Amino acid sequence: MRPTLQTVADAVGVSRSTVSNAYSNPDQLSAELREKIFEVARKIGYPGPNPAARSLRRGRAGAIGVLFTDSLPYAFTDPYAVQYLRGVSEAAERYDSGLLLVPLAGDEKAGIHAVQNAAVDGFCIYCVPEWHWATDAIRSRGLPIVTSEQHDDDRPDVLYVGIDERGAARAAAAHLVALGHRQVAFLSDYVVPERITAPVHIASPEEVRYYTAGERLRGFRDAFAEAGVAWADITVLSAAANSREDGARAAAYALDRADRPTAILAVTDLLALGVLDALAVRGLRPGRDVSVTGFDDIPEAGAAGLTTIRQDPIERGRRSGELLLDPPDDPASRRVLLPTELVVRASTGPAPHGWS
Amino acid sequence: MRPTLQTVADAVGVSRSTVSNAYSNPDQLSAELREKIFEVARKIGYPGPNPAARSLRRGRAGAIGVLFTDSLPYAFTDPYAVQYLRGVSEAAERYDSGLLLVPLAGDEKAGIHAVQNAAVDGFCIYCVPEWHWATDAIRSRGLPIVTSEQHDDDRPDVLYVGIDERGAARAAAAHLVALGHRQVAFLSDYVVPERITAPVHIASPEEVRYYTAGERLRGFRDAFAEAGVAWADITVLSAAANSREDGARAAAYALDRADRPTAILAVTDLLALGVLDALAVRGLRPGRDVSVTGFDDIPEAGAAGLTTIRQDPIERGRRSGELLLDPPDDPASRRVLLPTELVVRASTGPAPHGWS
DNA sequence: TTGAAAGCGTTACCAG
DNA sequence: CTGGTAACGCTTTCAA
Numbered sequence: 176m177r178p179t180l181q182t183v184a185d186a187v188g189v190s191r192s193t194v195s196n197a198y199s200n201p202d203q204l205s206a207e208l209r210e211k212i213f214e215v216a217r218k219i220g221y222p223g224p225n226p227a228a229r230s231l232r233r234g235r236a237g238a239i240g241v242l243f244t245d246s247l248p249y250a251f252t253d254p255y256a257v258q259y260l261r262g263v264s265e266a267a268e269r270y271d272s273g274l275l276l277v278p279l280a281g282d283e284k285a286g287i288h289a290v291q292n293a294a295v296d297g298f299c300i301y302c303v304p305e306w307h308w309a310t311d312a313i314r315s316r317g318l319p320i321v322t323s324e325q326h327d328d329d330r331p332d333v334l335y336v337g338i339d340e341r342g343a344a345r346a347a348a349a350h351l352v353a354l355g356h357r358q359v360a361f362l363s364d365y366v367v368p369e370r371i372t373a374p375v376h377i378a379s380p381e382e383v384r385y386y387t388a389g390e391r392l393r394g395f396r397d398a399f400a401e402a403g404v405a406w407a408d409i410t411v412l413s414a415a416a417n418s419r420e421d422g423a424r425a426a427a428y429a430l431d432r433a434d435r436p437t438a439i440l441a442v443t444d445l446l447a448l449g450v451l452d453a454l455a456v457r458g459l460r461p462g463r464d465v466s467v468t469g470f471d472d473i474p475e476a477g478a479a480g481l482t483t484i485r486q487d488p489i490e491r492g493r494r495s496g497e498l499l500l501d502p503p504d505d506p507a508s509r510r511v512l513l514p515t516e517l518v519v520r521a522s523t524g525p526a527p528h529g530w531s
Numbered sequence: 532m533r534p535t536l537q538t539v540a541d542a543v544g545v546s547r548s549t550v551s552n553a554y555s556n557p558d559q560l561s562a563e564l565r566e567k568i569f570e571v572a573r574k575i576g577y578p579g580p581n582p583a584a585r586s587l588r589r590g591r592a593g594a595i596g597v598l599f600t601d602s603l604p605y606a607f608t609d610p611y612a613v614q615y616l617r618g619v620s621e622a623a624e625r626y627d628s629g630l631l632l633v634p635l636a637g638d639e640k641a642g643i644h645a646v647q648n649a650a651v652d653g654f655c656i657y658c659v660p661e662w663h664w665a666t667d668a669i670r671s672r673g674l675p676i677v678t679s680e681q682h683d684d685d686r687p688d689v690l691y692v693g694i695d696e697r698g699a700a701r702a703a704a705a706h707l708v709a710l711g712h713r714q715v716a717f718l719s720d721y722v723v724p725e726r727i728t729a730p731v732h733i734a735s736p737e738e739v740r741y742y743t744a745g746e747r748l749r750g751f752r753d754a755f756a757e758a759g760v761a762w763a764d765i766t767v768l769s770a771a772a773n774s775r776e777d778g779a780r781a782a783a784y785a786l787d788r789a790d791r792p793t794a795i796l797a798v799t800d801l802l803a804l805g806v807l808d809a810l811a812v813r814g815l816r817p818g819r820d821v822s823v824t825g826f827d828d829i830p831e832a833g834a835a836g837l838t839t840i841r842q843d844p845i846e847r848g849r850r851s852g853e854l855l856l857d858p859p860d861d862p863a864s865r866r867v868l869l870p871t872e873l874v875v876r877a878s879t880g881p882a883p884h885g886w887s
Numbered sequence: 888t889t890g891a892a893a894g895c896g897t898t899a900c901c902a903g
Numbered sequence: 904c905t906g907g908t909a910a911c912g913c914t915t916t917c918a919a
């Protein structure tokens with residue numbers, strides 16, 4: 176039989192509480208007794224207080240959960256997600272908390288079970304839209320939650336860390352407007368429920384059900400609408416996933432047309448880098464023949480000379496973790512808006528003549 | 532008061548077991564009753580079975596722990612570590628298991644507590660040497676363990692996934708030997724207990740207490756010893772951390788000497804890339820003036836034209852996770868040795884004349 | 888400083 | 904298919 180606290184207590188000849196104190200409240204007993212208890216424990220192979228039992232009794236898990244819509248492996252593929260995780264882990268480490276990555280992918284039933292089984296004190300939700308099937312399961316856990324998406328319902332128990340997605344996207348688009356671009360394409364994943372790489376028709380960004388993609392497309396639209404470019408005159412390209420390959424594939428649909436756009440605005444750097452790849456293949460010069468913007472400013476963006484919106488994913492993760500682990504009483508501080516910055520590089524330039 | 536299983540049972544008018552079955556054994560009751568139970572649960576705000584209680588009762592946690600010597604944030608900085616995590620997460624996801632990252636950094640006491648408190652069914656240990664202070668705590672949990680380091684004691688309950696570190700390093704060094712290099716430097720982190728960036732004197736690789744660094748240095752030595760180059764004639768450079776910057780800094784000590792080596796062998800790509808940086812600053816041509824080898828073949832290595840040893844960290848992580856979650860009965864299969872491959876790129880070339 | 892008793896919320900077993 | 908009963912292993916008063 177596996178030894179328990181009781182086993183040790185009996186072996187030493189003290190009560191359970193004393194052994195428990197030896198592990199959890201060292202100042203409640205003499206140093207010698209404590210040492211003796213540890214020694215006996217080692218001898219009979221007692222593995223220390225069972226975490227589940229302790230957590231049950233204490234009512235806290237000592238870990239925070241991180242939820243991704245996309246599969247767990249994806250979290251380690253997307254550089255932005257990795258940075259975010261890094262930030263969360265910094266907070267977790269500082270508060271002596273573990274970090275539990277909860278697999279939400281694939282099977283709906285498995286995902287819900289994973290959420291219900293997660294031994295955590297709260298969730299950092301990274302990319303799970305409000306209407307996702309897991310949302311109910313997450314909420315009904317009744318644990319504190321930090322989201323990165325603004326929600327309509329202002330639930331006071333929901334913490335938030337994010338950026339002004341729409342405003343930032345608008346700034347990127349305004350930059351292109353100022354450069355004279357009028358014939359443009361928007362490139363995004365999660366535009367339509369289907370995971371396809373193709374041009375798609377949507378009546379407006381309001382149709383997009385993913386918060387981030389939707390807000391960014393709204394921002395793009397805002398700036399061009401102001402310049403007199405109607406939504407209907409803008410090509411919307413859907414990418415099956417947020418990857419370089421899908422970005423390149425999607426861009427092809429716009430670049431191989433006779434009336435190719437003078438600029439392509441992507442909702443992420445990864446997609447934008449794909450666009451650059453597609454340009455290179457065709458011998459088109461970024462910033463001269465076709466301007467390209469991204470979003471996030473991942474490390475590769477700098478090397479590629481990509482004009483983009485900079486945001487700090489580590490800070491985002493860190494603040495998320497901190498908010499979860501140490502929520503402020505002041506309601507205003509429970510919603511954090513992080514700054515962004517337009518970084519202009521070589522991938523954008525004046526619109527070529529003869530098109531506008 | 533927070534509702535419990537009992538609360539729901541009372542509200543519906545059934546026994547606890549029935550409610551429990553509704554959640555955990557759906558085939559033990561009628562679909563209607565099950566639905567009714569869920570409905571009532573929702574109404575009174577029952578968050579579902581408490582994971583701690585469930586885990587206590589069932590005796591399994593539904594998560595695997597991952598341990599890093601370095602701080603949690605570091606795990607997300609090192610590209611190799613990220614890939615490894617990705618692999619582990621693939622296995623976790625497939626087995627419907629969570630992934631708990633346990634913070635082992637900084638304070639010894641906090642780290643030990645973290646290990647003891649981790650609600651997991653086993654550990655994947657990434658870079659924790661056998662003599663690390665956490666080792667006792669980890670072992671005494673009595674849980675299955677997958678290491679990436681060979682241990683002397685052949686504990687049958689310790690699973691292992693790794694590569695032939697020494698043989699692979701030897702292959703890299705043999706490549707340089709064949710190219711005529713005789714005056715060389717080895718660059719490694721964890722050579723000495725102190726975290727310093729400087730040339731160091733160690734009597735032999737056997738002195739190195741970190742498994743990976745030690746084995747790789749041993750491999751380097753083997754090949755050069757065979758070519759008649761004595762250990763004493765080889766410069767050993769220590770890097771304070773496995774980073775590009777420290778690699779460059781350490782390389783400076785060798786490159787700025789009159790009798791600079793014709794080749795520098797680094798134990799990781801990150802360090803080797805730093806060496807390339809140091810060469811560039813000095814106008815030295817890799818593969819011509821100074822040859823450089825790395826280890827791992829991280830993505831950046833290809834772009835930089837770095838000769839290196841390729842290993843597959845995703846596979847390594849995946850196999851580790853699988854081994855932990857589904858250990859084979861056959862003892863032989865409990866130790867997995869993954870293949871490696873010497874990838875020759877532009878950073879190595881014949882030794883310049885006049886030196887050898 | 889120590890010990891006895893009372894749960895924490897579940898699930899497993901077994902008889903109905 | 905249902906419902907008692909008995910753990911699971913611990914922490915936490917509170918009194919000695």
